[in-house]
Amino acid sequence: MKTNRLFPIIFIILTTIILSSFQTQQDHKVLFEKAKYTMETKADLKAAIDLFETLIKNYPNEKEYVAKSLLYQGMCYERLGNQEAIKKYQQLVQKYPGQKNEVALAEKRLNYLDEQLASLKKQAEQHLEKGNELFSMWEYESAIEEYKKALEPDPNSLLALNAQYCIGQTWFRMGKYDLAMGTFKKLVKEYPKSNIAPVTELMIEQVQYAVENNKDTQPIMDFSDKNTIVDPETGITYRKVKTFTGKNDVISYTSGGFNMSPDGRFLVLENKVVPTDGSDPFTLVDMDALRAVYSPDMKNAAFYAESAIWIVPVSPETGHSIGQPKKLLEGSYVFQLQVSWSPDGKKIAFGRRDKTIAGDIWVISVSDGKLTPITNSPQYDDGPVWSPDGNKFAFRSEGEIWLASADGSETKMIIKQGWNTRLIWTPDSKWLFYYHMDQSHLYSLDHNKNYNLNIPEQIGKFISFSATGEKILFYRTSFDDKWESKIVSASGGPTYSPIPNISVFDAKWSTDSKQIVVESENKQGDAIYKIISLAGGNAVDVEIKANVNGKLLPLVFSRNLKSLAFLTAKENDKFDLYIIPFSMQEGQTIGPAKKVFENWSRGNLSWSPENTRLALEHERGIWIVPLDGGSPVQIANTSEGLRGLGWSPDGKMISYFVESKNTRIAYVVPATGGIPQVVHNNCITGDWGHDSKSMALLANDEIQIVSLTGEKIKHIVNLKDLGLINISSLEYSPDGKQLAFIGNNGDKSLIFEYSFENEKIERFVFENQDDEKYFLKWSPDGKWLSYLSEENIKVRLESYLWEADFDEVTEKLLKQK
Numbered sequence: 001m002k003t004n005r006l007f008p009i010i011f012i013i014l015t016t017i018i019l020s021s022f023q024t025q026q027d028h029k030v031l032f033e034k035a036k037y038t039m040e041t042k043a044d045l046k047a048a049i050d051l052f053e054t055l056i057k058n059y060p061n062e063k064e065y066v067a068k069s070l071l072y073q074g075m076c077y078e079r080l081g082n083q084e085a086i087k088k089y090q091q092l093v094q095k096y097p098g099q100k101n102e103v104a105l106a107e108k109r110l111n112y113l114d115e116q117l118a119s120l121k122k123q124a125e126q127h128l129e130k131g132n133e134l135f136s137m138w139e140y141e142s143a144i145e146e147y148k149k150a151l152e153p154d155p156n157s158l159l160a161l162n163a164q165y166c167i168g169q170t171w172f173r174m175g176k177y178d179l180a181m182g183t184f185k186k187l188v189k190e191y192p193k194s195n196i197a198p199v200t201e202l203m204i205e206q207v208q209y210a211v212e213n214n215k216d217t218q219p220i221m222d223f224s225d226k227n228t229i230v231d232p233e234t235g236i237t238y239r240k241v242k243t244f245t246g247k248n249d250v251i252s253y254t255s256g257g258f259n260m261s262p263d264g265r266f267l268v269l270e271n272k273v274v275p276t277d278g279s280d281p282f283t284l285v286d287m288d289a290l291r292a293v294y295s296p297d298m299k300n301a302a303f304y305a306e307s308a309i310w311i312v313p314v315s316p317e318t319g320h321s322i323g324q325p326k327k328l329l330e331g332s333y334v335f336q337l338q339v340s341w342s343p344d345g346k347k348i349a350f351g352r353r354d355k356t357i358a359g360d361i362w363v364i365s366v367s368d369g370k371l372t373p374i375t376n377s378p379q380y381d382d383g384p385v386w387s388p389d390g391n392k393f394a395f396r397s398e399g400e401i402w403l404a405s406a407d408g409s410e411t412k413m414i415i416k417q418g419w420n421t422r423l424i425w426t427p428d429s430k431w432l433f434y435y436h437m438d439q440s441h442l443y444s445l446d447h448n449k450n451y452n453l454n455i456p457e458q459i460g461k462f463i464s465f466s467a468t469g470e471k472i473l474f475y476r477t478s479f480d481d482k483w484e485s486k487i488v489s490a491s492g493g494p495t496y497s498p499i500p501n502i503s504v505f506d507a508k509w510s511t512d513s514k515q516i517v518v519e520s521e522n523k524q525g526d527a528i529y530k531i532i533s534l535a536g537g538n539a540v541d542v543e544i545k546a547n548v549n550g551k552l553l554p555l556v557f558s559r560n561l562k563s564l565a566f567l568t569a570k571e572n573d574k575f576d577l578y579i580i581p582f583s584m585q586e587g588q589t590i591g592p593a594k595k596v597f598e599n600w601s602r603g604n605l606s607w608s609p610e611n612t613r614l615a616l617e618h619e620r621g622i623w624i625v626p627l628d629g630g631s632p633v634q635i636a637n638t639s640e641g642l643r644g645l646g647w648s649p650d651g652k653m654i655s656y657f658v659e660s661k662n663t664r665i666a667y668v669v670p671a672t673g674g675i676p677q678v679v680h681n682n683c684i685t686g687d688w689g690h691d692s693k694s695m696a697l698l699a700n701d702e703i704q705i706v707s708l709t710g711e712k713i714k715h716i717v718n719l720k721d722l723g724l725i726n727i728s729s730l731e732y733s734p735d736g737k738q739l740a741f742i743g744n745n746g747d748k749s750l751i752f753e754y755s756f757e758n759e760k761i762e763r764f765v766f767e768n769q770d771d772e773k774y775f776l777k778w779s780p781d782g783k784w785l786s787y788l789s790e791e792n793i794k795v796r797l798e799s800y801l802w803e804a805d806f807d808e809v810t811e812k813l814l815k816q817k
Contacts, residue, residue, distance in 0.1 A: 028059040036072065045076040052076075067092055067099035071106055078109070083154060086113055120153035128163050128766070135166070137249075138794055140174050158492075161187065161196040162766060165494045168203065177211050195493035195764075198783070202487075202496050205535040213538075231456050234812050238459050238474070242276055242801035249799050250274060250281055252479040252792035259338060259422075260464040260473065261294045266319050267463075267475070268292050271303065273319055276801065285312055285325050288747045293338040294319070295345040300366070302341065302348055304333045307725060307746070309350065311366060329364055329371075330354070334725065334746045337383040337422050343390045349374070351382030351395075361395050361404065374408035383422060389429040396423070401434060401443075415443060415450060424462075426806070427469035433462055442813060451813040459802045472809055474802040479792040484771075485518050487534070487786050488751070490733070490778070492764035499532045499539055506775065507786055508557050510584060513779040516786065517542070517557060517584075527554050531587055534784075543588035546580050557582065558611040563627075564589060565605065565614065574599040577616075579627060596625050597632055604656075606645040608671075615645045615654050615671070622656060624671055635673040644685070647671070648692040653708075655679070655688060655695065666697060668708050679710055685728060690736025698727050703741070703754075716754055717761055719743070724750075729776035729787070740785055742773045749773040751787070 035051030038044050052069040059065065070092040077085035089106040097103060131146035147170070150163035168183035184204045188197050227240045244251070250272055251258065257270035267274040271289040274281040284292050284301060289310070292303040298316035302309060308330045313323040331354035339350040345366075352362040359380035363372045374393060375381045381402070384395040393404045394414075401415035401423065417436050424433040432443045433453075440453040440462055455462065460476025485504040486495040499518065505527075506519040516532045518539075529542035546552055550568035553575075557564050564582045567575040577597035580589045596614065603617030614625040622636040622645065641659040648655070651671065658665045666679040666686055679686075683699035694705050694713055703716035716739070719725065724743040731740050739754040749772050751765045765773075771791035778785055 028055055028062050028065055031055045031059075032065050032068065035069070039072060039076055045080055049073050049076045063096055064099060067096040067102040070096070071102045074106065074109060078113070083117075086110065089113075117153070121157075121159070124150045124153050124157075124159055124163075128159060128166070131163070131166060135170055135173070136792075136794060140170050144170050158195070159766075161191060161194055162494050165196055165200060165203075168200075172203070172207055172210070177207050181207050181211075195489055195491040197493075198489040198491070199487070199493055199496040202498070202535050205537075206498075209535075209537045226458070229456055229458055231454070233454055236804055236809055236812055238456065238802050238804050240800050241803050242278075243798050244274065244478075244800070245798040248274055248278060248281055249478050251475065251477050251799060252794075253481070254461040254463060254475050254477055255422075256335065257291045257338070258463070258475075259293055261298065261319065262296045262467060263298055263316075264464070264467050264473070266294070268294070275319070282320060284314075284319075285310075285321055287325060290334060290746070291336075291338045293341070295341045296343055297345045300345060302328070302339050304336075305746075307332055307334060309333050309339060309348070309364075311348075328366070328369065332358075332725075334744075340384050340386045340393075342386050343388055349384040349386050349393055351384065361393065361408075372408075374404055375411060377411075385423040385425060387425050387429040388427050391429070394423045394425070394432055401432075414445075414448075415441075424464060426465050427467070431810075433465075435462075442809075447814075453809070453813065460800065465806065466803070470806055471803045472806050474804070476796075476800045476802065477792075478794055478796040478799040480795045482789075482791050482793040484789050484791065485516065485532075485786060486789055487784050488765050490738070490753070490783055490785055492753075492762065495765055498534055498536045499530070502530065502539065504788055506556075507777070507788060508561065509777065509779045509784075509786065511560055511780055513781040513783065515584065517561060519554075529554065531584065540587045544580075545589055546578065546593040548576075548578060548593055550576075556605060556607070558607045559609065560611050563611065565607075566593075567600070567602070570599065572599070575602050576600065577614075577625075579614075594627075596627060597623075604642060604645040606647055608647050609649060609651045613651075613671070615647060617642050617645065622654060622669070624654075624673075633673065635671065636667075636669045636676050646688060648688050649690060650692040652692065655686070657683070657686075666695070668695075677708060679706060679708055684726070685730050687730045687732050687739075690732055696730055696732065696739055698730060703727070703730070703739075722752065722761070722763075728774060731776055731778060733778050734780055734782045738782075740776055740778065742776050742787070749789075751776065751785070753785075 031051060032055055035048050035055065038051055039048035052073045055069045056066050070088050074085045074088035077088060089110045092106045093103050127146045127150040131143045131150065134143035134146060144167055147163040147167045151160045154160055164183060164187055168180045171180035171183060181204065184200050184207065187200045191197060229238045251267055251269050251274060259268050261268060265276055267276060271284050271292055272281055273284055287305045289303040289305045292301055294301050294314065299314065300311050301314050302311050309328045310325045311328050312321045312325040314320060315322050333353055336351055336353065339348045341348060347363050347365055349361060349363050352360050359382065360376055361374040361381050361384045363374060379398045381395055381397045384393045386393055391406050395402055395404065399417060400413050402411055402413050404411040430445050434441050440455050442451045442453050455474065458476065459474045461474060462472065463475045464473045466473060483503040483505055484497055485499060485507045486497050488495045498516065502520050504518045504520055508517045514534050518530050518532060520528050520530060522528050530539040531542060532539050544552060544554055548568055553567040555565045555567055561584050562582060563579050565577060565579050567577055569575055576595055577600050578593045578595050580593040581591040583590045601619045605614060605616045607614060612627050614627065616623050616625060620638055621634045623632045623634050625632045638658050643657040643659050646655045653668050654671050655666065655668050658667060663682050664684060665681050666683050667676040668679055669676040679695055680697055680699050683697045686695045686697035688695055689705065694707055696703065696705055701719045704712050705714040706712050722743060723745050725746050726744045727741045729742045737756050741752055743750045743752055748770060750763055751773060752761055752763050754761045771789040773787050773789050775788045776785060
């Protein structure tokens with residue numbers, strides 16, 4: 001029968017299928033064991049990864065073995081140091097939750113790798129920071145080695161791209177243009193869509209310009225091999241007594257937090273201590289401390305940290321701290337001048353800054369914290385310095401120098417102009433040193449007279465009197481202040497300096513976002529302007545000519561850079577305000593100047609959005625000045641300090657801040673005049689919203705959006721959540737979709753950007769956090785952010801300590817007419 005004939009055939013087919021299925025099952029098991037053997041016994045990890053991958057692709061239904069293969073692939077990648085391991089573990093956890101044993105092992109490895117990655121990222125950040133430090137010290141080869149170490153954890157990370165960019169910058173500074181060009185071109189080729197690409201493309205153009213014009217990017221070295229200098233003007237002899245090199249050459253500036261210990265054995269910069277005997281420098285305390293200063297008996301030191309005043313016991317012999325820091329007083333203490341110790345080391349005088357009192361001199365007892373007021377004036381008093389005889393204080397008060405008795409019962413003004421410096425007494429309390437407008441002065445209390453002390457540039461800056469008072473000591477750092485214009489892509493990435501060797505004090509974008517007009521100064525200290533291409537190259541000097549009486553003082557360009565406002569001084573301490581047409585193409589003023597305001601008392605000034613009006617402050621009032629005809633009109637009065645005039649984007653309103661001793665109030669007023677409206681009664685800074693109906697403000701340590709009637713519309717962020725104590729330059733992007741600002745955490749100056757679309761804040765500009773950043777501005781196309789920075793750049797091989805005989809100095813000064 002046919003049925004009987006078919007049975008053997010059916011039996012053979014079924015047997016074949018069963019055997020084939022069994023063979024298939026055996027094949028994936030055999031393949032897995034082969035891959036495992038290759039991994040564990042032969043240690044050929046790459047071959048093992050390929051075998052596991054073959055199993056995953058060919059046997060997708062064998063979930064148990066696919067899961068095992070993913071797990072072992074992850075292990076192989078781990079041993080190879082490849083972050084592909086994370087992807088394999090994640091794939092296993094997400095796609096095969098039923099394979100619990102394998103998932104548990106994968107999750108364990110993921111947790112471990114997260115910890116490892118965090119550690120490696122921190123190490124990479126430290127290498128990048130160290131590289132930047134070495135770069136600033138001219139240790140270029142060592143800097144490149146640190147940058148290379150920052151690449152190792154993840155060569156494709158944003159941090160690694162920044163490190164590669166820094167390597168290119170280092171080659172460029174060294175004058176090795178071929179290596180710099182190769183580094184930058186490779187970055188753009190491999191990561192064309194990264195936020196590193198925009199500034200890297202600009203650097204390629206800058207390198208090309210340097211090659212074509214044979215430009216040397218190395219700073220000019222300026223140092224003296226003379227050990228004695230006699231000033232030809234005064235006849236005073238200065239002697240070099242110490243030289244600081246290498247690891248001891250870390251004093252980068254001689255203002256703010258710089259001082260010398262009372263015994264003359266240590267130079268102190270914020271929290272760094274440099275022994276004058278040449279031994280290794282050290283950190284005073286393990287905190288983010290600022291303005292450290294030793295007590296007269298060298299048994300304690302005081303400093304600022306965490307917005308408070310602290311003290312720490314120290315060894316008089318070594319200068320090192322020998323105990324735990326103690327918080328003495330909370331408040332808002334960060335960058336103001338150092339506190340001043342009483343001669344017996346039992347009390348501290350300081351400018352008080354907290355929520356209840358700001359701008360008066362107080363004394364606090366170190367032992368019990370008892371507070372005693374010394375001044376209580378309407379003026380802003382700060383920077384007290386206790387006289388060595390303990391009888392009086394010298395302090396600053398809004399541009400003047402005053403004396404107060406030790407108990408505060410008597411005060412008197414002794415110097416009309418002496419704002420910008422720390423005051424220093426002679427040990428006999430008969431002379432007082434101070435700076436004004438970078439000019440050194442000695443004031444004699446016996447003669448009630450001020451004497452100019454013209455210190456030769458090679459000597460540096462006055463820092464102290466010797467402990468006995470026989471010598472005046474000076475320090476010339478190997479660093480110089482550098483005021484620079486920098487640019488960063490709005491998407492983040494490293495910074496770019498289009499004009500690296502010129503001091504810049506202001507910068508304004510061209511309307512096409514391709515050029516910047518910067519303000520600098522000449523050797524005489526007069527303001528000059530230059531036009532810079534975004535891609536670098538030769539700067540074009542701006543020529544300003546106007547047929548006016550008196551010296552022309554450039555003030556500010558209009559928003560469209562088609563006009564310039566300037567001043568001429570008058571004998572009554574007032575100014576006449578002019579505007580004059582300007583051509584960016586020609587790089588000069590064109591046409592006649594037009595006087596628009598007479599006898600201006602000089603204050604804030606702001607151009608309107610359409611460039612046809614000026615808003616200015618004049619004698620405690622706000623005025624609108626039409627530029628196309630008509631007379632100036634006063635639109636508001638204020639009896640207190642006015643800050644920050646700003647136009648609304650639609651040109652219909654004016655914003656301003658009125659500052660009293662403890663508060664800053666934000667107002668708006670119609671540009672046509674009317675009753676000023678309070679927007680907020682206690683804020684710091686702000687900017688107009690894109691709709692002209694709201695403002696972004698920093699108020700109560702919170703960035704918020706408020707209506708013009710003061711209602712809070714939106715919370716952006718609390719400063720404490722960003723680790724900040726203050727912000728500046730709060731700036732909307734041209735399209736109103738982003739908000740950028742500079743944040744300060746008490747130690748570093750950081751840039752942040754907030755997106756209204758995704759409600760996220762991102763921080764960028766990581767490569768230099770120690771410079772002081774300010775004047776943040778968006779380019780008109782919204783693609784770039786520019787800002788100005790003040791930083792210290794090494795320009796000499798070493799730093800020096802100089803001295804002069806005080807008797808000789810006073811003898812020569814007393815002969816001055």
